[in-house]
Amino acid sequence: MKRHVDGVTCGGCALSAAGATAAPLLWLSMSRTRRHLGGGFEDEGMDFSVLLTELPFVVVGGAFLPLLAFTLLVRWVDRRRG
Template identity: 50%
Template sequence: MRRDALTGGGCAVSFAGAVGAVIVWWQTSRTQRHLGNEFENNGQDFGAVLTELPFVFLAGAVVPAAVWGLGVWMLGRRRGRSESSRASEFHA
């Protein structure tokens, strides 16, 4: 049960990071300029959207998931040391 909760938490953090990164990227002045927020859509360039959006989405998904995984690994390592000092009936 605990492992499923940790995995679910990592997925939730990854999803929130991806959505948050896309929203922040979408609202920047540089992106708005490429989407044609100038006079009569001068400077409209959807190529920038097609090249940048996948990288923004992936970075927003991977970075929070990596930090979550690192935190879980560090906590598991620390917990593993305290549990290894106790004798287990299965490992005796």
């Protein structure tokens, strides 16, 4: 099987980096996260443990899922070419 190292690898890495950047930004913009990080009324519900429990999963998921979709798309296109 011939591997496309040039553009496909660079595209996958760029997509992974974009996902790892966009996922935490989206996570921070959600009302639930803002409430846990101090957006509650008079500091009610402040729970900074979400930074240790949820944030790593958000970053890993944001990096991995776009890369997985990109990999599956590239393999599907390669199989269609024959």
